[in-house]
Amino acid sequence: MLSTEELIHIRRDLHQIPELGYEEVKTQQYLLARLHELPQEFMTIELWKTGVFVFLNGKDPSRTIAYRADIDGLPIVEQTSYGDYKSKHEGNMHACGHDVHMTIALGVISYFSHNQPSQNQLFIFQPAEEGPGGAKQMLESEQLKKWWPNEILALHIAPEYPVGTIATKPGLLFANTSELFIHLKGKGGHAAYPHTANDMVVAASHLVTQLQTIVSRNVNPLDAGVVTIGVIKGGTKQNIIADTAVIEGTIRTKSIETMQVIKKRIESLLNGLEIGFDCQVEIDYGANYCQVYNDETVSNSFIEFAKANEHVNLSICSEAMTGEDFGYFLEQIPGMMFWLGVESPFGLHDARLEPNEDAIPFAVQTIIEYFKQHNSAK
Numbered sequence: 433m434l435s436t437e438e439l440i441h442i443r444r445d446l447h448q449i450p451e452l453g454y455e456e457v458k459t460q461q462y463l464l465a466r467l468h469e470l471p472q473e474f475m476t477i478e479l480w481k482t483g484v485f486v487f488l489n490g491k492d493p494s495r496t497i498a499y500r501a502d503i504d505g506l507p508i509v510e511q512t513s514y515g516d517y518k519s520k521h522e523g524n525m526h527a528c529g530h531d532v533h534m535t536i537a538l539g540v541i542s543y544f545s546h547n548q549p550s551q552n553q554l555f556i557f558q559p560a561e562e563g564p565g566g567a568k569q570m571l572e573s574e575q576l577k578k579w580w581p582n583e584i585l586a587l588h589i590a591p592e593y594p595v596g597t598i599a600t601k602p603g604l605l606f607a608n609t610s611e612l613f614i615h616l617k618g619k620g621g622h623a624a625y626p627h628t629a630n631d632m633v634v635a636a637s638h639l640v641t642q643l644q645t646i647v648s649r650n651v652n653p654l655d656a657g658v659v660t661i662g663v664i665k666g667g668t669k670q671n672i673i674a675d676t677a678v679i680e681g682t683i684r685t686k687s688i689e690t691m692q693v694i695k696k697r698i699e700s701l702l703n704g705l706e707i708g709f710d711c712q713v714e715i716d717y718g719a720n721y722c723q724v725y726n727d728e729t730v731s732n733s734f735i736e737f738a739k740a741n742e743h744v745n746l747s748i749c750s751e752a753m754t755g756e757d758f759g760y761f762l763e764q765i766p767g768m769m770f771w772l773g774v775e776s777p778f779g780l781h782d783a784r785l786e787p788n789e790d791a792i793p794f795a796v797q798t799i800i801e802y803f804k805q806h807n808s809a810k
């Protein structure tokens with residue numbers, strides 16, 4: 433079984449090679465290299481695009497339990513204090529902890545590759561969680577058809593909790609999400625002749641402020657929604673009026689109905705913008721993820737397990753407006769997701785995120801224990 437030092441070494445290796453969705457070529461090669469170092473007696477490894485499936489045959493199987501780890505990084509210029517194990521892929525960073533998620537999966541696989549489990553186990557290294565999504569596609573793969581699990585788990589690092597903490601709840605854990613891409617096209621021109629142009633920097637600026645009114649004025653205050661604009665681009669030079677602008681963001685809601693309300697309102701605002709600024713607008717909702725809804729029975733059984741485990745500090749948390757395409761697995765397979773405390777002063781998607789690596793051996797041990805206790809013959 434991998435030691436704590438080896439696990440940390442693996443996490444640091446993976447941290448140096450963050451790749452965006454469906455570009456995880458080096459990550460896939462690295463995972464394969466580590467997997468092939470383990471006993472192969474009852475292990476089957478299969479590739480799916482840039483992802484990997486690992487199936488472990490149980491001794492006397494009547495069921496299969498699965499663990500899913502996402503593997504992609506984010507387009508962020510890293511600003512951690514890490515020295516020689518900072519991202520070597522300039523402009524990309526594991527700023528959402530997927531390096532930690534993968535390492536934990538390798539740690540659990542390593543243990544069970546030396547200690548054959550009684551039941552089958554499936555490990556899913558899934559590409560493109562940050563977008564455009566990989567869960568929905570993997571659910572339709574040949575591998576999932578033949579290795580369909582009875583239960584599935586996943587975790588996500590949580591910078592706000594101390595190491596040793598697991599936070600979860602039955603039912604809704606993460607929101608419905610939709611990406612948002614808006615392209616504005618007007619008429620460029622000389623900065624000194626604004627009356628001859630339709631300035632898309634001004635149109636985009638109006639639109640960004642209008643979008644902020646949706647949650648405050650169109651969503652029931654007793655419900656929850658988020659409209660965040662993460663990108664606004666337009667123009668080429670300070671004295672040229674921009675003929676195009678691009679706005680990119682994300683929508684989050686607790687209910688699917690509110691997602692529809694927000695989208696309808698965005699479209700109305702865009703119709704108004706076309707008239708008001710005499711421009712053309714195109715909208716694309718990119719990747720949409722369903723909510724992460726933890727199965728009541730599986731989460732209660734995990735909560736009972738965590739309560740009985742003296743090493744685990746269990747927190748029953750509130751739902752969050754984060755998104756995760758793991759929700760698609762949970763639509764079809766009973767399962768649950770939990771937050772894993774990694775105590776960092778900087779949050780997810782922050783260029784300075786430094787998860788506490790002590791959380792890795794803790795999570796590996798906890799999952800091994802849960803799999804051993806829970807995935808016995810039923």
Ligand SMILES: CC(=O)N[C@@H](CCC[C@H](N)C(=O)O)C(=O)O
Pocket residue numbers: 528561562563588609610611681682683719721753754755756780
């Ligand atoms: C846990 C986490 O941070 N997940 C991401 C998922 C991204 C969903 C999609 N690409 C979007 O931006 O809407 C998140 O941002 O919550």
